[in-house]
Amino acid sequence: MEKYAVKIEDLTITYDDVVAIENVNLEMLDGEFLAIMGPNGAGKTTLLKAILGLIKPVRGKVEVYGYNPFHEGDKVRHLIGYVPQKVMLSKAVRLTVGEVVLMGALARKYPPRIPSEKDVNSALEALKIVGLEEFWNRDFLELSGGQQRRVLIARALVSKPKLLLLDEPLTGVDVRSQAEISAFLNELNRKHKVSILMVTHDLNPVVEYVDRVALLFRKIYAIGTPEEVLKEDILSKVYGSRVRVFAYGGVCFAIIGDVHR
Amino acid sequence: MFLEIMGSPFIVNALIGIIIASFVSAAIGHILTSRGITFLSAEVAHAALGGAAFGVLLQTLGIIWFEPLYGAFLFGVVSALITAYAGLRGSREQMEAAIGVSLAMSMALAVVFLGYIRSEDMPKVWGYLVGDILLLTVDDLLFLGSLAILVGFFYILFRRELLYIAFDIESAEALGIKVKFYHYLSILLAAIGVIVTTKALGAILVYAFIIAPAAAANEIAKKTSQIPLITLAIALFSGMIGLTLTFTVNIPASGTIGILASIAYLMAITYSRLRRK
Ligand SMILES: Nc1ncnc2c1ncn2[C@@H]1O[C@H](COP(=O)(O)OP(=O)(O)O)[C@@H](O)[C@H]1O
Ligand SMILES: [Mg+2]
Numbered sequence: 001m002e003k004y005a006v007k008i009e010d011l012t013i014t015y016d017d018v019v020a021i022e023n024v025n026l027e028m029l030d031g032e033f034l035a036i037m038g039p040n041g042a043g044k045t046t047l048l049k050a051i052l053g054l055i056k057p058v059r060g061k062v063e064v065y066g067y068n069p070f071h072e073g074d075k076v077r078h079l080i081g082y083v084p085q086k087v088m089l090s091k092a093v094r095l096t097v098g099e100v101v102l103m104g105a106l107a108r109k110y111p112p113r114i115p116s117e118k119d120v121n122s123a124l125e126a127l128k129i130v131g132l133e134e135f136w137n138r139d140f141l142e143l144s145g146g147q148q149r150r151v152l153i154a155r156a157l158v159s160k161p162k163l164l165l166l167d168e169p170l171t172g173v174d175v176r177s178q179a180e181i182s183a184f185l186n187e188l189n190r191k192h193k194v195s196i197l198m199v200t201h202d203l204n205p206v207v208e209y210v211d212r213v214a215l216l217f218r219k220i221y222a223i224g225t226p227e228e229v230l231k232e233d234i235l236s237k238v239y240g241s242r243v244r245v246f247a248y249g250g251v252c253f254a255i256i257g258d259v260h261r
Numbered sequence: 262m263f264l265e266i267m268g269s270p271f272i273v274n275a276l277i278g279i280i281i282a283s284f285v286s287a288a289i290g291h292i293l294t295s296r297g298i299t300f301l302s303a304e305v306a307h308a309a310l311g312g313a314a315f316g317v318l319l320q321t322l323g324i325i326w327f328e329p330l331y332g333a334f335l336f337g338v339v340s341a342l343i344t345a346y347a348g349l350r351g352s353r354e355q356m357e358a359a360i361g362v363s364l365a366m367s368m369a370l371a372v373v374f375l376g377y378i379r380s381e382d383m384p385k386v387w388g389y390l391v392g393d394i395l396l397l398t399v400d401d402l403l404f405l406g407s408l409a410i411l412v413g414f415f416y417i418l419f420r421r422e423l424l425y426i427a428f429d430i431e432s433a434e435a436l437g438i439k440v441k442f443y444h445y446l447s448i449l450l451a452a453i454g455v456i457v458t459t460k461a462l463g464a465i466l467v468y469a470f471i472i473a474p475a476a477a478a479n480e481i482a483k484k485t486s487q488i489p490l491i492t493l494a495i496a497l498f499s500g501m502i503g504l505t506l507t508f509t510v511n512i513p514a515s516g517t518i519g520i521l522a523s524i525a526y527l528m529a530i531t532y533s534r535l536r537r538k
Contacts (some may be wrong), residue, residue, distance in 0.1 A: 052435050077437040084432045093295045093428040094485055103425060107436035113421045152432075 002065045005030045005163050005195040006051055011060035013046050020046040022218050024060070030162070033189045033196045037203050037229075038216035039239060044199040045085055047216065048165050051197070052082060065162065078108070081156030083149070085167035085199075091141065097151050098136040101127055104158030126154040130184065146177025153181070157188075164188070166198040170205050178205045185209065203230070208251050230254050272504075274397045275514065278461045279500035281402070281409045282470060287493035288416035289454035290475025292447050295427040297353055299472045301344060301448065304360045305337045305455040306467035308367035312336025313389040314374035317382050329385055330404065334456050340367055341452030345445050392463030392515035394504070405457045412454045415446065423447050424485065462515045469519035470496065477529035495525045 006028040013020045021043035028034050038044050049055045050062055053069030053076055062069055069076040081104070104126070105119040115123075127133045130150040135143070140151060149169055156164060166185070170178045186209035188194045198206065203213060207226050214223040217238040222229045229235075230252040235243040242257030293299050316332030340363050348356030378386060388396065397405075416423070422443045425433040434440045458467050478491035503518030 054434060074437060077435070082432065082435040084429070084435065090295065090297060090427055090429070092297050092479070093424060094479075095424070095428060096484065099485070100428075103432075103436060106421060107425075107433075107438055111418050111422065 002030060004028060004063070005032065005065060006197065007061075007063040008047075008051075009061045011047075011050060011062060012058045013043070013050055013055055014058050019218065021050075021216070024216075024220055026214060026220065026223070028195065028197060030065075031189075031193055031195055032212065033186070033206075033210045034198070035203055035206060035210045035213040036197065036199045036216050037201065037213055039201060042217045042238075044201075044216060045167055048082070048167055048197070048199060051165060052077070052080060078159065079162045081159060081161035081164045081194075083152050083156050083164070083166045083169055085171070095140050096136070097127070097132065097138050097140050097143070098123060100140050100151055101154045101158060104155040108159060122158050122160075123154075126157040127151070129157060129188070130154045131180075144174075144177075146173040146181070149173055149177070149181065157194075161194065163195045163197065166196065168199055168201065170200060170202065182206045182209060202256075204253050207253060226252055271395050271397075274399070274402060275394045275504055276501075277402050278394050278397045278405070279504060279518075280497065281405050282458045282461045283493055283496035283500055284413055285409050285454040285457050286471045286474055286496040287489045288412055289451045290471045290478075290492050290496075291488050292416070292423055292427075292451050293472065294475045294479055295424060296447065297427075298348075298356055298360065299468070299476075300357070300360050300364070301341065301451060302455050302458075302471045303464075303468045304344065304364040304367065305341050305452045306459045306464035307364055307371065308340035309333035309337035309456045309459045310386070310389045310464040311367045311371035311374060314371050314378060314386045317385050318374050318377050321379060321382060329389070330401070330460060333389060333459065334453075336367070336370075337456040337459070338449065338452050341448050341455075342445070345448040348448075349441065349444060388463065389459055390463050390465060391513065392461060392466060394461050394514045397461065401460065405460060408453050408457050412450050412457075415450055419443065419446065462518065466515045466519040469522045470499070473522040473526040474499070477526040480526075480529040480533040495522065499525055 004027055006026065008024055008026040011024040012022050024047065036044055036047065046055065050057060051064060051069060053073040056070055064076045065079055067075045101123040102115050102119060105122055106113040106115060124133060124136065127136065130153055132147065132150055132154065135147070140148065143151065153169065169181060173181065182205045185196055185198070185206065189196050200206070203226070210226060212224060213226050213229050215221040215229055215234065215238055221237050222234045230245050232243055232245050235245065235254055239256050244255045246253050246255065293301055312332035312335055313329040315336065316327050316329035319327045319332070344356065344359045344363050347359030375386060422438055425438055426440050426443050426447070430440055455467055455471065458470055462470050474492045474495035475488065477495050478488045482488045482491055499518050499521035503521050504514050506512070506517045507514040
């Protein structure tokens with residue numbers, strides 16, 4: 001049994017001349033709920049793509065349950081469920097909720113990828129987990145932002161991943177759905193033992209659920225429990241001076257005035 | 262009189278040509294509309310026109326075996342692949358620009374080649390511009406039919422992948438779909454389909470025959486899976502009626518077919534507006 005879900009050593013990734021992330025070291029335990037926090041352009045999405053093996057590192061090493069995602073992509077993608085940040089949904093492709101969730105199961109098959117009864121059942125089961133089992137035949141594009149996000153989480157869950165990567169799953173979602181999705185991720189982590197790596201520029205909705213949080217801005221500035229990281233002197237290194245931290249009911253919250261540095 | 266005309270070999274060939282082009286339209290119209298690159302059809306059609314002119318030119322220069330259709334195929338495919346390359350990492354806007362530039366380039370090449378063609382050879386090229394559905398030979402049909410079967414086969418085999426990359430290319434990639442391969446494949450299939458249709462109906466009308474039925478089907482269909490069949494029905498309907506009208510009122514077949522396909526699209530949007538009210 002691998003101890004680490006993700007192990008990153010001295011990782012550097014550049015796009016042409018832009019250094020997106022630099023000398024990143026990160027060890028995420030199997031079963032952990034880890035948040036990666038940082039302003040826009042910090043390299044959060046880039047880090048997730050490196051974990052998925054979609055980007056080749058300039059330097060350094062990434063391992064997912066002991067596999068190299070860039071060279072053993074198929075193995076790694078079987079272990080990971082991924083919820084992308086922006087879904088560039090083409091209005092020209094109208095898929096039902098069921099069809100979207102089924103993608104998660106059919107991507108593992110060979111063309112023509114005909115859904116079996118088992119595929120349909122696991123897709124239904126995944127939809128049930130996110131509480132949308134009645135939406136099977138609905139047009140995906142007609143759902144609200146929060147519902148769409150939940151469908152995409154269901155798609156990531158169909159293949160029963162050990163590790164769930166979520167890229168800003170709470171952005172563009174109303175406050176109530178934020179709380180629902182957060183609580184649901186917590187349950188997934190505690191009850192179903194799914195390791196969760198969640199990228200966010202706003203930690204508050206999940207701050208009481210995460211085990212650890214890493215502060216990323218090109219490099220990792222801090223990593224630890226929310227109490228350890230959510231300190232004004234630490235956050236201000238990344239967010240500038242307009243950061244305030246409040247403790248409420250034993251939980252820390254950060255209020256960030258200006259996300260652009 | 263009517264039966265006599267309908268029984269003659271060139272009508273039978275024309276009918277078969279329409280059926281082939283309709284199946285092609287059903288497959289690739291869906292690909293192009295769902296990826297939002299409908300103008301690729303016009304680009305490839307005009308590249309095929311330039312290629313046909315090139316073929317005629319080579320023949321007049323003594324290279325007899327080089328049929329204009331080969332030139333059409335070669336130019337159409339190459340131009341599509343260049344566009345596919347330009348659009349690989351880029352946005353839809355970059356792809357759109359690449360399509361526009363290739364279209365302009367193809368037309369320029371066509372004009373250059375046409376300038377060198379003897380006037381008695383002009384009709385051979387003319388067919389690629391406005392279509393020569395009534396002049397299709399059995400050899401043409403065999404060639405076009407095989408290409409159409411190829412396109413249909415790959416479309417049916419890979420239709421999910423093609424939809425997935427159209428829906429969201431990044432998550433398709435994260436799911437382990439080989440997006441690069443399917444990106445090129447989809448554009449290659451579309452190009453071959455467009456070349457088939459260009460030979461039958463002419464470059465000017467390819468857009469009407471490939472895009473209008475699929476766009477109409479998009480409006481009418483309740484589910485994505487219904488779109489290809491509805492497209493096929495509209496294309497066949499416009500093609501058959503258009504061909505029949507050609508003999509009763511004596512106007513060029515591709516003209517009536519193009520008008521009918523466009524009317525079908527107008528009716529479809531009207532229908533879908535009314536339904537939504
Ligand atoms: N495909 C790309 N090409 C060039 N630069 C990119 C690309 N993707 C991201 N970048 C740059 O890399 C940096 C990190 O981006 P990203 O990982 O998307 O940050 P985040 O997700 O934290 O907002 C930014 O400066 C961004 O402009
Ligand atoms: Mg991002």
